[in-house]
Amino acid sequence: MSIYINSEDINLLILHYLRERGLNHAAFILEQESKLKDCQVPPGALINYLQKALLMEELDSHILEEVALHQGFQRCRGEFRLLHSHTCGYQTTPRSIVDNSNGFADDEDPDVVTLEGHSGKVAYISYEKSWILSGSYDGTARLWRIGLELSDWETISILPHISGSAQMFEVTAIAINRHKGIASLAKDGYVRMWGNRWELIGTLFHESEIVGLEWDPSGYHLLTFSKDSIRLWDTQGSLKQIFDHRNTEVSDVKWKGDDEFIVATSEGIFIWKIGENVARTLCNFLSVKKIRMDSEGRLLAMITDENLGFYDQDGPWWMKKSVSAFEWNPCQPLFIAGTSQGELEFWNPVKKSSGPSFKAHSSQITKISHRSDGDYFASGSEDGVVFIWSVDPPSKMRSLHFQASICDMSWSEDGTRLAISYSNKISIYSFC
Numbered sequence: 001m002s003i004y005i006n007s008e009d010i011n012l013l014i015l016h017y018l019r020e021r022g023l024n025h026a027a028f029i030l031e032q033e034s035k036l037k038d039c040q041v042p043p044g045a046l047i048n049y050l051q052k053a054l055l056m057e058e059l060d061s062h063i064l065e066e067v068a069l070h071q072g073f074q075r076c077r078g079e080f081r082l083l084h085s086h087t088c089g090y091q092t093t094p095r096s097i098v099d100n101s102n103g104f105a106d107d108e109d110p111d112v113v114t115l116e117g118h119s120g121k122v123a124y125i126s127y128e129k130s131w132i133l134s135g136s137y138d139g140t141a142r143l144w145r146i147g148l149e150l151s152d153w154e155t156i157s158i159l160p161h162i163s164g165s166a167q168m169f170e171v172t173a174i175a176i177n178r179h180k181g182i183a184s185l186a187k188d189g190y191v192r193m194w195g196n197r198w199e200l201i202g203t204l205f206h207e208s209e210i211v212g213l214e215w216d217p218s219g220y221h222l223l224t225f226s227k228d229s230i231r232l233w234d235t236q237g238s239l240k241q242i243f244d245h246r247n248t249e250v251s252d253v254k255w256k257g258d259d260e261f262i263v264a265t266s267e268g269i270f271i272w273k274i275g276e277n278v279a280r281t282l283c284n285f286l287s288v289k290k291i292r293m294d295s296e297g298r299l300l301a302m303i304t305d306e307n308l309g310f311y312d313q314d315g316p317w318w319m320k321k322s323v324s325a326f327e328w329n330p331c332q333p334l335f336i337a338g339t340s341q342g343e344l345e346f347w348n349p350v351k352k353s354s355g356p357s358f359k360a361h362s363s364q365i366t367k368i369s370h371r372s373d374g375d376y377f378a379s380g381s382e383d384g385v386v387f388i389w390s391v392d393p394p395s396k397m398r399s400l401h402f403q404a405s406i407c408d409m410s411w412s413e414d415g416t417r418l419a420i421s422y423s424n425k426i427s428i429y430s431f432c
Contacts, residue, residue: 011036013046020044028116054080077238111221111430113150117142117158122421124174127410131432132419133155133176134426138166141184143198150417150430157198161186173212177219181235185213191224193237202237202400211250218258221274225253232274243272243279252291261302264288283316286308294328294335300351301326301335308337310349317352321345326364329391331374338365346394356394369418370407378418380406386420388431400429 011034018027020043031038042048060078078087119137132144143156161169161184169186176182184193189209193202204210206226213224221240222233227250230243248265255261259274262282269288270279282300290303300311303326309318325338334355335347342362346355361381369378378396380386382405388398404423411418417430 007103008034008036009189012039012041013049016043017046026420029197036040050082055402057086067219111150113153113428115144115426115428116424117155118424118426120170120424121171121407122424122426123170123407125408125410125419125426126174127412127417127419128176128177128180128225129413132410132428133174133182134421134428135174135184136424137170138424139170139186141171141174141182144426146361146417146428150428153428159184159192159194159198161192162186175213175215175222177215177222177235178217179219179235181215181219183213183215185210185224191222193222193235203287204231204233204237204239206231214253214254214261216255216256216258216261221258222330223253223261225250225263230272241274251289252292254293256293256297262291262293264291264302269300283311285316285318290326292326292328292347294333294349295330299328299333299335301328308347310335310347310352314348325368327368327370327377329374329377330370330372334391334404335372336368336370336377337370340364342383343380344379344389344394358394358425360387363405366406367409369411371411371414371415372413376415378409378411379418380409382406384422386418388418398431400427402427 003333011030015027015030015036018030022039033320061221080086118134118136118138120136122134122136126133130146130148133141135141139161141159144153145156146153161171167190171184171186173185174182183191185191191204191210191213192200193204195201204224206229207229208226210224210226213222216223220235224231224233228246230250230253232241232243233239243332245265248267250263252264253261256271261272261274263270266287268284268286269282269284269403288302289305292301298312302309302311303323306320306322307318308321308323309316314343322340323337324340326335333348333350335349337345337347342360342365343357344360345357348355360379361383363382365379365381367380368377375391376388377391378386378388384402384404384406386406387396388402389395403420407421409418409420416431418431420427
């Protein structure tokens with residue numbers, strides 16, 4: 001196939017269009033100045049060709065329309081006009097999708113409800129008062145309403161993470177601020193911000209792929225970080241400051257109060273203050289992968305591939321220890337770590353001493369989650385088992401068994417329920 005267009009054909013189409021509109025004077029001038037040789041042109045030819053061009057543009061823009069509709073988009077109603085760009089409903093994430101797919105109650109245990117609806121691994125869950133937010137590798141985040149009775153639940157809405165070509169991207173991280181604002185990170189490297197009615201209010205990006213995000217304690221500032229930079233945003237997605245790390249590779253970022261944050265990089269650990277352009281060096285220990293501040297912002301835990309360390313006013317101290325999961329107790333300076341061998345270890349960084357250490361699981365521990373009062377915590381493992389423990393003294397209170405590796409866990413605010421994600425499911429256990 002070959003396509004050939006020349007100026008004479010275009011001028012002839014315009015000439016006959018002018019005559020059809022009764023613009024004879026303009027047609028005469030065009031004919032004389034272009035030295036056109038008139039020929040037979042079907043009536044309305046110019047309009048017909050332009051309509052066909054718009055139809056081709058519509059087909060090209062909506063080539064994956066059926067996929068988008070299947071993923072929950074409403075059919076695009078955007079206009080196609082000659083001199084105006086098309087606002088396509090398939091090139092932005094929809095506000096949300098209402099879905100009534102639910103889970104099921106365990107007939108043998110009335111204290112258990114399992115939520116189903118995700119089609120991929122549920123990597124993230126957060127229990128927020130009367131609702132649960134989950135993020136999955138199926139490219140969606142879901143909001144579930146959980147009633148006073150455990151048997152009363154429903155899906156509120158679904159937040160798809162989808163591109164203009166209708167490709168779904170795995171949800172890899174979600175951050176919720178104290179005002180219930182949601183920011184989600186997907187495998188495409190973009191962060192999506194969602195409003196109070198779960199509508200998309202902004203899409204954030206760096207020059208390189210974003211790998212993490214974190215709200216500040218006040219809930220008014222969001223940090224996003226890629227390997228070479230950190231950016232500060234407000235709740236509406238407006239960029240406030242860029243913190244350059246082009247000469248180092250950023251691996252983790254954590255807030256230290258409302259106006260300072262700590263950065264772990266390939267060249268050491270640094271402290272940035274909002275509004276300043278130079279970071280302070282905290283320590284020069286290399287290759288720190290993860291960092292965690294305690295609840296009072298005084299003690300810093302540092303994780304490398306083979307070491308566990310703590311930093312306080314006296315500086316850092318380290319021990320040879322490979323850690324796969326860890327968390328600070330929310331009410332006391334107690335750090336609990338899980339290992340790839342299934343061991344649980346207790347540390348008191350204030351006294352620079354270790355506490356109990358014992359074999360808890362048969363496989364790598366994937367998650368540790370404290371209850372808000374600090375009296376109990378849960379440990380989950382690749383062996384598909386969750387144990388509920390008392391903290392002082394460490395004692396096993398309950399065991400829960402699943403058919404897949406434990407991905408994430410989250411306690412309700414009152415500590416009476418524990419949500420557990422495994423495979424593409426979420427189970428909620430009541431401990432009233």
